[in-house]
Amino acid sequence: MVKGKRAWKRNMIAYAMILPAMLLFIIFVIVPAVQSFVTSLTDWNGIGSAKFVGLANYIDIFSSPESRFYKALQNNLFWLVFGSTLPVVLGLVQANLLVRNRIKYSNVFQMIFFLPQILSVTVACVIWTWIYDPISGPVNEILRLIGLSNLQRSWLGDSHWVMISLLVAYVWLAYGFSTVVFSAAIQGVDTQLYEAATLDGCGKWKQFRNVTMPGIRRTLNTVILLQIIGSFQVFDIVYIMTKGGPGYDSYVLSYYVFSEGLLTSRVGYGSALSIVLSALLFLVSVVYTKLTERTEL
Amino acid sequence: MKPKINVLGRVPIYLLLLVFSLATLLPLFWVFLTSLKTRKELIKHGPLAWPEAWNWANYHKVWTAGHFSIYFTNSVWIAVVTVAIVLLVVLLASYALSFLNFAGKSFWNYMVVLGLLIPFDLIMIPMFFDMKNFGLLNTRWAVILPQIALSVPFSIFLMRGFMKGTPESLLEAARIDGAGEFRILFSVVTPIVKPAVISLLIFTLISSWNNFMLPTIMISDDKLRTVPLGLNAFRTKYTMDVTLTSAGAVIIALPVIVVYLVFQRRLIDGLIVGAVKQ
Numbered sequence: 001m002v003k004g005k006r007a008w009k010r011n012m013i014a015y016a017m018i019l020p021a022m023l024l025f026i027i028f029v030i031v032p033a034v035q036s037f038v039t040s041l042t043d044w045n046g047i048g049s050a051k052f053v054g055l056a057n058y059i060d061i062f063s064s065p066e067s068r069f070y071k072a073l074q075n076n077l078f079w080l081v082f083g084s085t086l087p088v089v090l091g092l093v094q095a096n097l098l099v100r101n102r103i104k105y106s107n108v109f110q111m112i113f114f115l116p117q118i119l120s121v122t123v124a125c126v127i128w129t130w131i132y133d134p135i136s137g138p139v140n141e142i143l144r145l146i147g148l149s150n151l152q153r154s155w156l157g158d159s160h161w162v163m164i165s166l167l168v169a170y171v172w173l174a175y176g177f178s179t180v181v182f183s184a185a186i187q188g189v190d191t192q193l194y195e196a197a198t199l200d201g202c203g204k205w206k207q208f209r210n211v212t213m214p215g216i217r218r219t220l221n222t223v224i225l226l227q228i229i230g231s232f233q234v235f236d237i238v239y240i241m242t243k244g245g246p247g248y249d250s251y252v253l254s255y256y257v258f259s260e261g262l263l264t265s266r267v268g269y270g271s272a273l274s275i276v277l278s279a280l281l282f283l284v285s286v287v288y289t290k291l292t293e294r295t296e297l
Numbered sequence: 298m299k300p301k302i303n304v305l306g307r308v309p310i311y312l313l314l315l316v317f318s319l320a321t322l323l324p325l326f327w328v329f330l331t332s333l334k335t336r337k338e339l340i341k342h343g344p345l346a347w348p349e350a351w352n353w354a355n356y357h358k359v360w361t362a363g364h365f366s367i368y369f370t371n372s373v374w375i376a377v378v379t380v381a382i383v384l385l386v387v388l389l390a391s392y393a394l395s396f397l398n399f400a401g402k403s404f405w406n407y408m409v410v411l412g413l414l415i416p417f418d419l420i421m422i423p424m425f426f427d428m429k430n431f432g433l434l435n436t437r438w439a440v441i442l443p444q445i446a447l448s449v450p451f452s453i454f455l456m457r458g459f460m461k462g463t464p465e466s467l468l469e470a471a472r473i474d475g476a477g478e479f480r481i482l483f484s485v486v487t488p489i490v491k492p493a494v495i496s497l498l499i500f501t502l503i504s505s506w507n508n509f510m511l512p513t514i515m516i517s518d519d520k521l522r523t524v525p526l527g528l529n530a531f532r533t534k535y536t537m538d539v540t541l542t543s544a545g546a547v548i549i550a551l552p553v554i555v556v557y558l559v560f561q562r563r564l565i566d567g568l569i570v571g572a573v574k575q
Contacts, residue, residue, distance in 0.1 A: 013478050014399035021390035021449050022405060025412060028424065028446035033415055035423035046426065094317060097310050111561055112318045115325070118557045118564075119550050120507035122525035126532055126546045127324045130331070130344075130539050138327065138344045145345075172324070177568070184569045233416055236509045240529055254418050261422035262514060270422050278419045285414075 040272035046265045057272035069273070072251040073280075078163055079170075079234055079252065080284070084227035086171050088220070091178025096208060098179075099186040100194075110183055114176035121173070121236040128169035129241050132156050156242055159249040166237055166250060173237075174230075178223050182216060189215035221292045228288060232281045253277045325550070332356070332543035339540055355544035359531075363541065365548055367520060368527035375437050375523060376505040379444050383452060383501050384494065386445070391456035392482045396468060409457075412450025417510065425514050439515035440523070444505060452497055455567065459493035460486060496567025499560045503553055524549045 040057055044050035061069050094113060098106045116124060131137050132155035140152040155165040193211045202210065213220075235254040238244060244251040244259065257277060261270020331339065332355055333348040359365050393399070394406060424443055425434075433439040463486055471481045487494065509525045516522060522530065528545045535541050557564065 010397065011399045014393045014397040014402075017389040017393035017397070017478070017482075018405055021386040021453065022408065024386065024442065024446040025408070025449045028427075028443045029412060029415060029420060029449075030408075032420035032423035032427060035427070036419055039423060094314070097314060101307055101310050103307075103310065103314065109314050109318060110565075111558075112321055114565065115554070115557070116321060118503055118507075118553055120509065120525045120528075120553070122507075122509055122528050123546045123550045126528060126542055127328050129532075130328070130543070131324060133539070136339060136344055136539060141344050172321070176321070180565050181569055229416075233418060235418075239513070240509075257418050258421065258514075262425055267422060267426075274419050274422060278416055281416055282414065 036271045036274055039268055040275050042268045044267040046267045050268065053268065057269045058276070060269065061272060061276060068248050068251050068256055069253075069276075071248050072253045072256045075163055075250060075252050076232060076234075079167065080228060080231040082167055083170060083174075083231045083234070084224055086167075087175035087178050087227060088224055090171070090175040091180075091182050091223070092220075094179040095182035095186055096212065099183055100204075100207075100212075106183070110176075110180050113179045116173045117176045119173075122240060124169065124173045125237060125240040128165075128172075129156070132165055157246050159246055162242060162246065162250045166241060169241070170234070170237055174227075178227075181219060181223055185216040185219040186212060225285060225288055228284060229281065232277060232284075253280075328543045328546055331540055332547050334540050336538055336540055355540050356548065359541055359544045359548065363527075363531055363545065364519065364522075365524070365527060365545060368522050368524045369548070371437065371521055372506055372523040372525075375440055375444075376502055378437075379441050379448075379505045380498055380501045382441075382445050383448055384498060387449065387452040387456050387497065388482065388487060388494070390449075391453050391460055392478070392486060394453065395457050395460040395463075396465075396486075397478065409450050409453050413454065417447065421510070421514055428515060435516055435518045435521060437521065440508070440512050443511055443515075444508065447511075448501060448504070452501070455497060456490070456493060459490045463489050492563065493567065495560070496563050499556060499564045500567055503556065503564070506549075506553060 039050070041052060041054060042050035043053045043056070061067055094109075097103065098109060103109065131139055134140055134152070134154040134157070137155075139155065143149060143152050153161060155161050189212060193215070194207055197207045197211050233254055234252050235258065238250055238252050238255045239258070242250045244255050253273065254277065257270050257274045259270075260266045260273060327344075330348055331344070333350075333352050335349075335352060335354075338346075338349055394402065394409070428434045428439045428443075433442075467485055467489075468481055471485050476485070506523075507525060508523070509529075512523050512526050513529075516526060519530070528542070528549055531545055532542045
């Protein structure tokens with residue numbers, strides 16, 4: 001009996017320690033996640049009583065002519081492809097330059113590249129909205145000064161350019177993270193491998209391909225995965241800079257969830273969208289992880 | 298012996314790095330310059346001109362008439378309470394999950410991993426209506442509580458990783474001396490993982506200060522707005538006055554930049570551990 005009593009006491013202490021964190025987590029994360037599932041099966045305007053409609057919201061998302069789902073998905077895919085490759089490529093180049101050339105003040109450079117990352121997205125958006133401003137913004141002003149006035153446009157108001165303009169702002173904001181992480185990873189690669197490669201007559205490019213890349217593969221895969229996850233959750237930039245416009249040209253899934261569920265009060269529909277978004281995110285992450293695991297073998 | 302490096306050959310590399318640095322810093326510097334201009338000046342000389350004088354009037358106007366003093370207080374309040382509670386609950390939970398054996402332990406570890414996978418988009422709609430039902434909508438707690446809850450999985454994940462490096466023998470020695478688990482956590486383990494605690498502190502502080510989506514959903518009352526919300530509302534209200542909005546942007550960015558410069562290495566190391574060891 002003594003043993004049982006001691007075990008009981010040990011459990012009590014452990015639960016006293018994990019409960020504050022876990023209760024908050026369950027109430028504010030797990031419960032709402034379950035509520036999303038339930039709400040997605042209803043038609044609800046947020047005030048009256050909800051009506052059970054089965055899978056009607058999901059059918060609407062995929063087949064209603066008014067659905068913006070495919071437009072938003074297309075923009076998310078654009079973001080997925082370029083938002084996860086451009087910062088990674090830039091980061092790889094910079095980290096390689098910094099570490100492999102034993103650059104002086106490497107820390108200062110890293111600090112500068114990482115700086116935009118710590119700013120509020122709101123600040124970054126204010127800066128870039130102004131940079132793109134058709135009348136008083138520097139981009140159009142510079143184009144005018146170098147005699148390319150015919151290229152001037154409303155960068156955020158042009159349906160062909162809006163996503164590219166947003167992406168440039170995003171890359172500026174986000175690339176420093178990969179530079180810093182890759183720098184740490186490349187520093188961890190055994191220097192003897194580089195010496196051996198040099199002796200074998202490998203040039204810079206071959207060293208990069210055959211020593212650096214395999215050495216940082218796991219970090220590379222993790223960073224790309226984080227960028228992929230992030231690309232599904234892009235919200236702040238779109239909300240602040242374009243509100244999905246012009247028209248629906250810069251709609252992304254995250255913003256679509258927000259605008260349906262909380263702005264226009266189609267709560268059930270918005271919830272169904274959020275489930276679809278999460279399922280897609282999960283699917284892409286699993287596929288990516290499986291693919292990278294396979295290439296590692 | 299270190300291999301010789303061709304000094305001249307490195308000049309282009311330095312130049313390239315300088316170009317990258319300029320591209321990164323220029324937008325920030327530009328906004329600072331704009332915040333010192335008057336509106337008339339901006340229209341007259343265009344966006345690329347140097348300011349005529351060090352004119353701090355925009356800052357005064359934004360701080361008082363623009364309500365930034367109120368937004369600033371709200372942001373500080375929310376950030377400090379969030380950080381304090383996150384540190385406390387995360388230290389407690391990470392200790393139990395690292396060092397204690399108890400019924401259901403693997404279930405709770407599994408919950409932490411599950412938490413890492415749940416996107417905010419999935420929970421934002423029900424969270425809004427829950428807060429409405431709790432009567433917390435348009436209060437600071439509607440931001441603080443979910444913010445803590447959302448940071449729990451990643452923070453425990455990070456902290457547990459650091460705690461695992463603590464030698465068990467230290468804990469055993471303390472137990473033999475009759476120290477209770479809470480005592481061991483705060484006077485043996487916490488001092489050892491102090492660097493991780495500081496990383497987590499800075500990281501949570503900056504995330505809270507910069508958070509945009511959650512406060513946007515929870516707060517509509519101007520008196521309760523945080524600085525990012527304030528700046529965005531301000532921007533919408535004074536669309537034409539770039540100089541004022543620029544001053545607002547500098548006011549938000551400055552405290553974070555100062556914290557960043559002081560704790561740079563701590564913050565980055567914490568992030569790297571989070572990203573690389575995942």
